[in-house]
Amino acid sequence: MATTHVELKESELFAEQKRIINDLSIQVATVNGSGSQTANTVLLRAIFQMGIPVSGKNLFPSNIAGLPTWFTIRASKDGYIARRKDSEFLVAMNPETAEEDVLTLKPGAACVYDERLNLRRLRDDVVFYPVPFDQLVAPVCPDARLRKLVRNMIYDGVLAQLLGIDMEEVQIGLRKQFKKKAKAVDLNFNAALAGYDYATKNFQKQDPYYLERMDATRGKIIIDGNSACALGAMFAGVTVVTWYPITPSSSVCETLIEYMKRYRVDKETGKATFAIVQAEDELAAVGMVMGAGWAGARAMTATSGPGISLMSEFTGFGYYAEIPAVIFDIQRVGPSTGLPTRTAQGDILKNAVLSHGDTKHIMLIPCSVEECFTLAIDAFDLAEEFQTPVFVMSDLDLGMNNWMADPFPYPEKPISRGKVLDAEDVRRLGGFHRYKDVDGDGIGYRTLPGTAEPLAGYFARGSGHNEKAIYSERPNDYVGNMDRLSRKFETARTKVPKPLIQENSKGEVGIIAYGTSHWAVVETLDQLKREHDIEAGYCRLRAYPFSMEVHDFIRRHTRVYVIDQNRDAQMLSLFRLDLEPEQIKKLRSVRHYDGLPIDARSVTEEIATQEGKN
Amino acid sequence: MATATVPPASPVKVNRLGLEMANYKGNKSTLCAGCGHNAISERIIEACYEMGVEPHRVAKLSGIGCSSKSPAYFLRTAYGVNSLHGRMPSIATGAMLANRNLIALGVSGNGDTASIGVGQFVHLMRRNMPLIYIIEDNGVYGLTKGQFSATADIGSKLKTGVLNDLPPIDTCALAIQLGATYVARSFSGDKRQLLALLKGALAHNGTSMLDVISPCVTFNDHEGSTKSYSYVKDHDEPLADVSFVPYFEDISVDYDPGSTMDITMHDGSHILLRKLEESYDPTNKIEALRLLTESHDKGEVITGLFYVNTKQENFLTLLNVVDEPLATLPESKVRPPKAVLDEVMQSLM
Numbered sequence: 031m032a033t034t035h036v037e038l039k040e041s042e043l044f045a046e047q048k049r050i051i052n053d054l055s056i057q058v059a060t061v062n063g064s065g066s067q068t069a070n071t072v073l074l075r076a077i078f079q080m081g082i083p084v085s086g087k088n089l090f091p092s093n094i095a096g097l098p099t100w101f102t103i104r105a106s107k108d109g110y111i112a113r114r115k116d117s118e119f120l121v122a123m124n125p126e127t128a129e130e131d132v133l134t135l136k137p138g139a140a141c142v143y144d145e146r147l148n149l150r151r152l153r154d155d156v157v158f159y160p161v162p163f164d165q166l167v168a169p170v171c172p173d174a175r176l177r178k179l180v181r182n183m184i185y186d187g188v189l190a191q192l193l194g195i196d197m198e199e200v201q202i203g204l205r206k207q208f209k210k211k212a213k214a215v216d217l218n219f220n221a222a223l224a225g226y227d228y229a230t231k232n233f234q235k236q237d238p239y240y241l242e243r244m245d246a247t248r249g250k251i252i253i254d255g256n257s258a259c260a261l262g263a264m265f266a267g268v269t270v271v272t273w274y275p276i277t278p279s280s281s282v283c284e285t286l287i288e289y290m291k292r293y294r295v296d297k298e299t300g301k302a303t304f305a306i307v308q309a310e311d312e313l314a315a316v317g318m319v320m321g322a323g324w325a326g327a328r329a330m331t332a333t334s335g336p337g338i339s340l341m342s343e344f345t346g347f348g349y350y351a352e353i354p355a356v357i358f359d360i361q362r363v364g365p366s367t368g369l370p371t372r373t374a375q376g377d378i379l380k381n382a383v384l385s386h387g388d389t390k391h392i393m394l395i396p397c398s399v400e401e402c403f404t405l406a407i408d409a410f411d412l413a414e415e416f417q418t419p420v421f422v423m424s425d426l427d428l429g430m431n432n433w434m435a436d437p438f439p440y441p442e443k444p445i446s447r448g449k450v451l452d453a454e455d456v457r458r459l460g461g462f463h464r465y466k467d468v469d470g471d472g473i474g475y476r477t478l479p480g481t482a483e484p485l486a487g488y489f490a491r492g493s494g495h496n497e498k499a500i501y502s503e504r505p506n507d508y509v510g511n512m513d514r515l516s517r518k519f520e521t522a523r524t525k526v527p528k529p530l531i532q533e534n535s536k537g538e539v540g541i542i543a544y545g546t547s548h549w550a551v552v553e554t555l556d557q558l559k560r561e562h563d564i565e566a567g568y569c570r571l572r573a574y575p576f577s578m579e580v581h582d583f584i585r586r587h588t589r590v591y592v593i594d595q596n597r598d599a600q601m602l603s604l605f606r607l608d609l610e611p612e613q614i615k616k617l618r619s620v621r622h623y624d625g626l627p628i629d630a631r632s633v634t635e636e637i638a639t640q641e642g643k644n
Numbered sequence: 645m646a647t648a649t650v651p652p653a654s655p656v657k658v659n660r661l662g663l664e665m666a667n668y669k670g671n672k673s674t675l676c677a678g679c680g681h682n683a684i685s686e687r688i689i690e691a692c693y694e695m696g697v698e699p700h701r702v703a704k705l706s707g708i709g710c711s712s713k714s715p716a717y718f719l720r721t722a723y724g725v726n727s728l729h730g731r732m733p734s735i736a737t738g739a740m741l742a743n744r745n746l747i748a749l750g751v752s753g754n755g756d757t758a759s760i761g762v763g764q765f766v767h768l769m770r771r772n773m774p775l776i777y778i779i780e781d782n783g784v785y786g787l788t789k790g791q792f793s794a795t796a797d798i799g800s801k802l803k804t805g806v807l808n809d810l811p812p813i814d815t816c817a818l819a820i821q822l823g824a825t826y827v828a829r830s831f832s833g834d835k836r837q838l839l840a841l842l843k844g845a846l847a848h849n850g851t852s853m854l855d856v857i858s859p860c861v862t863f864n865d866h867e868g869s870t871k872s873y874s875y876v877k878d879h880d881e882p883l884a885d886v887s888f889v890p891y892f893e894d895i896s897v898d899y900d901p902g903s904t905m906d907i908t909m910h911d912g913s914h915i916l917l918r919k920l921e922e923s924y925d926p927t928n929k930i931e932a933l934r935l936l937t938e939s940h941d942k943g944e945v946i947t948g949l950f951y952v953n954t955k956q957e958n959f960l961t962l963l964n965v966v967d968e969p970l971a972t973l974p975e976s977k978v979r980p981p982k983a984v985l986d987e988v989m990q991s992l993m
Binding site: 483 | 667671698699700701703704705715716720721722723724725726727728731733734735736737738739740741742743745746763764766767960963964965966967969970971972973975977978979980982984985988989992993
């Protein structure tokens with residue numbers, strides 16, 4: 031029999047291999063709308079609960095049902111959680127992509143697949159584990175309508191058996207997923223058990239990959255970046271949220287609604303200490319934020335690239351009229367249809383100078399779910415302290431994928447409302463000039479509408495006003511105002527979150543990265559050292575404008591690689607605007623822009639090549 | 645003391661807050677002499693003065709255009725934002741979300757509302773947010789020198805002789821259909837009617853939409869225009885004689901209940917409508933839309949209060965927001981305690 035022959039061959043092939051423990055990437059290929067999310071999340075959770083550092087990445091189409099979806103789970107004893115380019119384990123459930131998925135596996139990889147797909151014929155250097163999914167699901171799920179949703183749990187059981195995942199952890203993961211729905215837990219667990227039993231009876235382990243308990247995830251949480259942003263906003267004391275649905279940002283506000291309903295309704299009155307409005311478009315969403323910010327609320331919206339384009343005019347208005355606003359930008363690939371569900375750091379350059387005229391905006395750039403939380407809080411404080419729109423630059427990879435993290439720290443600092451004068455202040459001062467630089471930091475004092483003092487009122491406008499907020503087209507007034515706004519931005523340089531810098535002894539090669547590229551870079555640093563004897567310093571940006579520490583980092587290094595997840599080296603372009611020519615010459619670019627989360631191997635190879643090591 | 649030696653001036657008229665009319669004035673208008681918008685600003689000043697509106701509670705909000713400059717010309721001590729073209733509705737909505745104690749007075753124009761801003765206008769009308777939306781409607785873009793806007797009547801003529809060949813958007817019909825709860829049309833030249841309608845709007849607890857025909861003396865006041873002073877005067881068909889009695893004054897007028905409707909507003913004020921048109925009933929949405937449609941066909945400019953609904957829940961009630969302004973809630977109300985974060989973190993482990 032042909033199968034016996036292949037199996038023998040595989041046995042020979044892998045007989046000599048050593049066990050590889052807690053270092054593998056599993057790719058699950060399914061059709062979207064098939065309910066694979068539960069099976070994948072439970073698998074991720076089970077590994078996490080075994081104490082093994084783990085990350086999950088969902089690569090999904092812009093579609094509700096019927097197009098291919100891949101979910102990658104990476105377990106790493108070393109704690110690396112960036113995407114890996116290749117996988118050791120493939121679960122092939124999608125007839126449309128199965129052949130290509132198998133053909134791109136590296137030799138020695140394993141493939142669990144739906145028996146009907148007949149994949150074994152494609153490769154003789156891959157271990158195959160065929161599973162009769164339909165046959166297994168029927169007895170455990172009598173209701174034919176539910177079978178489609180439950181059958182994916184079978185591969186959880188098969189993988190548990192093959193890799194050594196404790197089935198009890200699968201059950202706990204299911205309970206976490208379905209909360210109090212005991213029937214759903216049982217139904218799904220029985221399907222997983224059917225897979226486990228089938229694997230026990232029919233497979234002989236022929237691959238070297240194993241998962242074993244560790245103790246590296248104790249006390250950690252699993253959360254996606256958008257939920258973390260939502261939590262940050264709630265603890266920042268947001269009061270007005272206006273939004274328009276757009277992938278990948280929708281879940282920021284959707285999750286926020288859930289949390290706010292639960293934790294921000296006044297217990298005594300039963301009334302909400304917030305207002306959340308789904309607007310008719312992004313123009314209105316950001317307009318409402320501006321109206322609310324001007325009137326004194328902590329106001330926010332969340333969007334992505336196309337929404338940012340529509341918010342452009344109002345963002346410039348907010349800069350000139352000096353209105354606090356927080357805009358979460360969950361970045362994705364470019365406009366219109368095609369790749370809206372793929373990740374990119376696509377809005378860096380655009381947001382830095384969004385709108386017309388001379389505008390510059392503060393951007394905070396989280397790399398982790400923890401920073402989604404802490405920088406969200408910082409964003410609200412900075413927006414009010416600087417009376418200006420502030421962007422939180424997350425991305426799809428961070429926003430929509432599950433990440434493990436330490437529990438978030440409760441904010442230590444009280445809420446900072448910035449320079450706000452009340453009626454008594456204004457009376458004592460005998461009036462106030464809204465746009466006057468009293469303190470030399472470029473930031474004026476504001477009053478909130480409703481302040482009961484005739485001298486407190488003012489009329490906000492775009493470009494043409496003097497220090498007293500009175501209409502003016504005089505050149506001196508305009509220049510004075512623009513120079514003050516510039517001064518304000520220079521003040522921001524000293525107040526935004528500083529970069530995190532990892533020094534190296536040699537001082538030749540430096541790497542600058544931001545956002546989710548961080549997770550690839552930490553792995554790249556090890557790879558460069560191990561494989562190419564390159565010891566690089568690392569500066570992780572957390573904000574724009576660039577702090578002086580970033581300038582110093584570039585000054586200290588001979589060659590500085592700036593990692594961008596976009597085609598045009600957008601962050602590097604911002605450095606060109608900020609640096610002296612002799613510093614600009616040091617900059618080199620590493621770019622990644624295929625819609626997939628950046629991986630360490632690509633970064634390492636690119637730097638090694640540019641360093642002449644390849 | 646200096647103050648003691650000043651002889652008592654002739655008694656200046658003050659309102660119920662003790663404020664003079666001067667306290668409600670704004671900066672000097674920079675609009676053209678004779679512009680209808682200036683007359684509207686004067687009526688706003690009078691309405692706020694007579695109603696005893698606290699200026700510090702007023703948020704003056706506008707978009708872009710001649711109309712949108714006008715909030716600088718009334719209520720100098722109030723707060724205001726001259727925002728972006730067509731975006732007054734979102735700014736006003738945001739301001740009211742932040743502070744429900746504000747009196748949002750939005751001023752827009754025909755281009756600002758019916759063309760670039762029609763999307764925001766439409767959705768604002770659906771929400772019934774408590775605010776006043778005034779369209780200073782002259783049928784043209786004044787600030788860019790007289791192009792037609794979407795409220796220009798079909799067949800009306802520009803100074804250059806260009807004829808408008810598209811039908812107008814009737815902002816009142818649109819507002820009624822979409823859910824605004826106080827919808828009126830008036831004429832900047834009709835002092836009495838406009839003042840009464842503005843006071844009614846100030847007493848209303850929902851979205852008030854007032855389309856005020858306000859001739860542009862520079863670009864649209866010529867023969868062939870349907871938004872000129874003479875055209876509107878000749879074709880104005882008031883539906884009723886409108887009077888307003890604020891809640892803090894007694895109704896002392898005698899009226900015939902057969903021909904006069906008494907509408908009690910949310911704050912207890914009354915709008916008295918002495919009918920001039922037989923079938924007129926401003927509490928009937930369908931009747932209001934029928935009247936508007938028929939008047940268009942007849943080439944009349946009907947004015948007055950077309951529709952009022954004092955029962956409809958407003959947007960802030962729907963959102964169930966706390967009574968105090970969200971903008972000034974203390975930290976203890978807006979930042980949940982550490983125990984909440986601990987609970988959430990526990991659920992994610």
